[in-house]
Amino acid sequence: MSVSDQEILALACIPEEKEQAFSLLVKKHQQRLYWHLRKMLIVHEDADDVLQNTFVKAWQNLEQFRGDSSIYTWLYRIATNEALNFLNKKRAELINNPEDLEVLLSKQLDNDPLYTGDEIEKRLQKSVLSLPDKQRLVFNMKYFDNMKYEEMARILDTSVGALKASYFHAVRKIEALINQELF
Amino acid sequence: MKKLNKIDEQASFQVPAGYFEDFEHRLTQRIKGTNDATLPVKKSSLFKPWMTMAASFALIALIYTLVPEKFTQKQTQERTSELFLLEQQSELLNEYELIDWLTTMSSEEIDLYPDSLLFQDLNEEELLYLSYID
Numbered sequence: 001m002s003v004s005d006q007e008i009l010a011l012a013c014i015p016e017e018k019e020q021a022f023s024l025l026v027k028k029h030q031q032r033l034y035w036h037l038r039k040m041l042i043v044h045e046d047a048d049d050v051l052q053n054t055f056v057k058a059w060q061n062l063e064q065f066r067g068d069s070s071i072y073t074w075l076y077r078i079a080t081n082e083a084l085n086f087l088n089k090k091r092a093e094l095i096n097n098p099e100d101l102e103v104l105l106s107k108q109l110d111n112d113p114l115y116t117g118d119e120i121e122k123r124l125q126k127s128v129l130s131l132p133d134k135q136r137l138v139f140n141m142k143y144f145d146n147m148k149y150e151e152m153a154r155i156l157d158t159s160v161g162a163l164k165a166s167y168f169h170a171v172r173k174i175e176a177l178i179n180q181e182l183f
Numbered sequence: 184m185k186k187l188n189k190i191d192e193q194a195s196f197q198v199p200a201g202y203f204e205d206f207e208h209r210l211t212q213r214i215k216g217t218n219d220a221t222l223p224v225k226k227s228s229l230f231k232p233w234m235t236m237a238a239s240f241a242l243i244a245l246i247y248t249l250v251p252e253k254f255t256q257k258q259t260q261e262r263t264s265e266l267f268l269l270e271q272q273s274e275l276l277n278e279y280e281l282i283d284w285l286t287t288m289s290s291e292e293i294d295l296y297p298d299s300l301l302f303q304d305l306n307e308e309e310l311l312y313l314s315y316i317d
Contacts, residue, residue, distance in 0.1 A: 030207070034206075115197070
């Protein structure tokens with residue numbers, strides 16, 4: 001039986017029970033957060049690293065969480081910010097590298113033993129990689145995670161209209177790339 | 184335009200065997216490691232600001248008491264014996280007059296008395312008199 005967010009938060013308020021509350025929180029949300037991060041970062045080790053950072057921040061701030069949003073929305077927001085920061089840091093490290101991060105991640109897909117997608121899936125994933133980070137994020141959340149615009153708006157702190165426009169442009173770009181068979 | 188057909192991309196990505204089962208354990212180790220590493224810093228940081236401030240005040244007090252005695256007096260003495268004369272001299276000519284004088288006079292005619300070997304044997308008044316350029 002799944003534990004509710006309210007039960008986890010109630011436990012977290014008791015200092016002796018904080019560790020148990022956190023353990024329940026990790027068990028409940030680790031997989032969904034991992035797949036979100038993996039689609040953004042492609043490399044398993046990077047997704048693992050950022051997922052750990054996300055939960056470390058959650059542990060440090062659990063007492064301050066006021067419950068204005070669901071725990072999952074809160075965690076998803078931390079994870080998203082961590083992922084965007086991670087990608088920016090990676091780009092800064094590659095400043096003298098002739099190849100862009102997107103190109104390196106595309107190559108990673110070709111050689112990654114932990115990626116088993118067929119050619120069509122690979123082409124789609126490479127097309128998605130060509131999008132700017134925030135547009136890619138919106139595309140992943142809507143297309144792969146089936147998330148509602150209202151929930152996305154809460155996580156990304158933006159309007160539903162902006163998200164719909166962003167998703168529309170992302171789909172148009174990806175369809176164009178796939179039709180032109182650029183990947 | 185052809186619509187994108189739904190693909191379950193999640194199924195294409197794999198994780199190492201036992202990854203999710205082991206994740207919580209590794210995370211707990213990391214959090215405990217982080218806490219252990221930060222605790223001593225937090226403890227000592229309670230005292231550090233006071234120690235730093237006390238050391239700073241002691242250093243400032245030391246500078247105020249020692250520096251004027253050791254250095255300022257000596258500098259004042261040096262200034263009165265050498266620099267004062269040079270400053271007095273420079274006041275007699277403005278910049279244009281000095282340039283004009285230096286360019287029109289041949290090097291043999293120029294005697295800059297403050298640099299003279301006689302300087303040690305002359306008092307300030309005598310030196311001023313000798314240095315005065317008519």
